[in-house]
Amino acid sequence: MERQALYFTGPRQVARQTETLPSPVFGQVLVKTIISAISPGTELLVYRGLAPADLARDETITALAGDFSFPLKYGYAAVGQVLKLGRGVAPGWEGRLVFAFNPHESHFLAAPDELLGLPAGLTPEDAVFFPNMETAVTFLLDGQPLMGEQVAIFGQGIVGLLLTALLSRWPLSSLVTLDLYPRRRQLSEDLGAHLSLDPSAPDALARLAAGLQGGGTYPGADLCYEISGNPAALDQAIAATGFSGRVVIGSWYGLKRSDLNLGGRFHRSRVRLISSQVSSIAPELTGRWNKTRRYHATWQMLAQVQPARFITQRFPIGQAAQAYELLDRHPEDVIQVILTY
Structure with missing residues (x-):
């Protein structure tokens, strides 16, 4: 044929x-x-x-x-x-x-x-999002968000939106997202983000810091996700992360290079940069997690979202x-x- x-x-x-x-x-x-x-x-x-x-x-x-x-x-x-x-x-x-x-x-x-x-009851249109949802699940496994944390997501493409949908179910203190496009920012807030900002605005980082901290005492993000695909966003994510916070880098930049400012506050901040990619599972989790278990979690989340x-x-x-x-x-x-x- x-x-x-x-x-x-x-x-x-x-x-x-x-x-x-x-x-x-x-x-x-x-x-x-x-x-x-x-x-x-x-x-x-x-x-x-x-x-x-x-x-x-x-x-x-x-x-x-x-x-x-x-x-x-x-x-x-x-x-x-x-x-x-x-x-x-x-x-x-x-x-x-x-x-x-x-x-x-x-x-x-x-x-x-x-x-x-x-799975029974799941439509082809929902199932076709399987790789993107599996990626979002992997970001959760790698970032390990905790109750009460302040979380930022740079990038609200489809994976970013799915991650927002999942994190909106967490008992976080704040969830702030950033994306260049108004349509995505509105959808992000509809999915449960407390605030969605334009990262190109001159006051973006200041508004992000205020939105994350709210009335709390910890300045900055406990956890940042950089999944915009824009190398410049990684420098913003590092700048937005608080002392001993984590930055999960889920973007694949390909041949694009990232210019990072690591000579100032970063040097003393103990911020951790975490590479995340769905083709593998973090070694520290493999005693309990394998691809079959992650597949099962992905199907569950597709049915919910x-x-x-x-x-x-x-x-x-x-x-x-x-x-x-x-x-x-x-x-x-x-x-x-x-x-x-």
Whole structure:
């Protein structure tokens, strides 16, 4: 059979290509994609040619083998239905709705252990947010927010909004978010942020400090998340963090460099910078947490948050170039874009 697959062919260039797909062999299933989500962070780095070409895409996911050199297929949020079983696959897989960390393509082959069956009652539109929600769950595991803490989040793209939705359930003293775009800031407050600010405003850090501290005695943030994708935001996050606070860095900057002021207050502040990435679990947690447990928590949070409401645009795969151009040129108009098949 033939399938339609999306390729990144060069900086700001994508193309739909027709490929021949064989029948599933022993231990494989054929999946027809229903929808896939575009990552406005990682995929835009790839689209803009800002991902390090020699870096492995993901060493833990079969469908993402290889590096970031052009041309390449990329994407990791597909929901589909199992159409056909190869020999040796349990009959219960046929017709099942599944999630896969798979690039944007109309059909694909996979082993059952590379698929996640959708829980009963969860729609494909909610399930397609699985990677973003898993990332938000990982940020919680790495940041370890405590009761009564003052927390700031730099960046209210889709992962930032999901993190806000989760942290709004915590008994925090304050939760303040920052984003350049008014639409995201309003949605952030609707989700439970006590205040959402424009980080480009001249008084942003002063308003952030006041919003975090309120009537409390601790100045600054106990915990900051930098997930804006903007390297300049990391310096702001460090400046906003109080003595012995933590900064969780969830952004992937690709080839972009960050210029940090570490020669002043930071030198005596004992602030901890924590690298967070969803492909692994912090070693200190692995005695109790593994990917299966994190998957379970992610499904639970998807059912509670119901993020399908954050889908702002849908494009058929044949119009993928327009989808990426929109994300690239008008991010203020976008929360989440999905491709349909």
